[in-house]
Amino acid sequence: DTGVSQDPRHKITKRGQNVTFRCDPISEHNRLYWYRQTLGQGPEFLTYFQNEAQLEKSRLLSDRFSAERPKGSFSTLEIQRTEQGDSAMYLCASSLALGLAPEQFFGPGTRLTVL
Amino acid sequence: RKEVEQDPGPFNVPEGATVAFNCTYSNSASQSFFWYRQDCRKEPKLLMSVYSSGNEDGRFTAQLNRASQYISLLIRDSKLSDSATYLCVVNAGGSQGNLIFGKGTKLSVKP
Numbered sequence: 001d002t003g004v005s006q007d008p009r010h011k012i013t014k015r016g017q018n019v020t021f022r023c024d025p026i027s028e029h030n031r032l033y034w035y036r037q038t039l040g041q042g043p044e045f046l047t048y049f050q051n052e053a054q055l056e057k058s059r060l061l062s063d064r065f066s067a068e069r070p071k072g073s074f075s076t077l078e079i080q081r082t083e084q085g086d087s088a089m090y091l092c093a094s095s096l097a098l099g100l101a102p103e104q105f106f107g108p109g110t111r112l113t114v115l
Numbered sequence: 116r117k118e119v120e121q122d123p124g125p126f127n128v129p130e131g132a133t134v135a136f137n138c139t140y141s142n143s144a145s146q147s148f149f150w151y152r153q154d155c156r157k158e159p160k161l162l163m164s165v166y167s168s169g170n171e172d173g174r175f176t177a178q179l180n181r182a183s184q185y186i187s188l189l190i191r192d193s194k195l196s197d198s199a200t201y202l203c204v205v206n207a208g209g210s211q212g213n214l215i216f217g218k219g220t221k222l223s224v225k226p
Contacts, residue, residue, distance in 0.1 A: 042216030
């Protein structure tokens with residue numbers, strides 16, 4: 001257990017519904033990252049925050065995806081109008097802002113299934 | 116060309132074997148390099164960072180060749196508990212947060 005928690009662990013939804021995932025980072029970590037992982041692939045970067053500022057977004061992050069970290073602590077990732085292609089494991093990670101690319105500690109992930 | 120490419124695997128080896136994983140990356144601006152380990156249905160965990168001078172941590176040795184944009188991981192005296200997927204990871208050039216993961220190489224150590 002790295003100390004990063006994610007909720008829910010599993011989510012099954014119907015196509016077209018909206019879903020929201022929550023990530024609680026390690027308490028002293030000021031950076032928070034979201035990744036998506038599909039079967040047989042490595043995680044793919046979606047976005048990251050330093051404190052409450054969203055510093056970078058991948059072009060993978062379509063308009064249907066939005067992430068927030070309003071108080072610089074927990075973060076939410078919302079997917080609107082879900083599609084079957086959104087089915088994946090959504091991983092959150094956190095780190096301290098030290099050096100160029102500090103060690104990122106991953107949470108257990110939220111597995112999304114879109115029917 | 117994929118940004119991070121790894122041996123496809125899987126690698127099936129007996130206990131005690133030495134196994135080597137190779138990885139190449141395409142972005143010459145990448146500055147940070149890592150090997151992560153991911154157990155089945157678990158989150159990735161940092162195994163080790165990789166430095167230009169090479170580094171060793173017990174049975175694990177990582178090497179980086181910036182000129183060839185090549186990273187390697189050597190596992191000596193492999194244990195059953197080493198069975199996992201090994202992910203080669205680099206940071207996107209110019210980014211402090213965007214890690215680019217390879218697809219991973221699955222290792223299975225058999226008794």
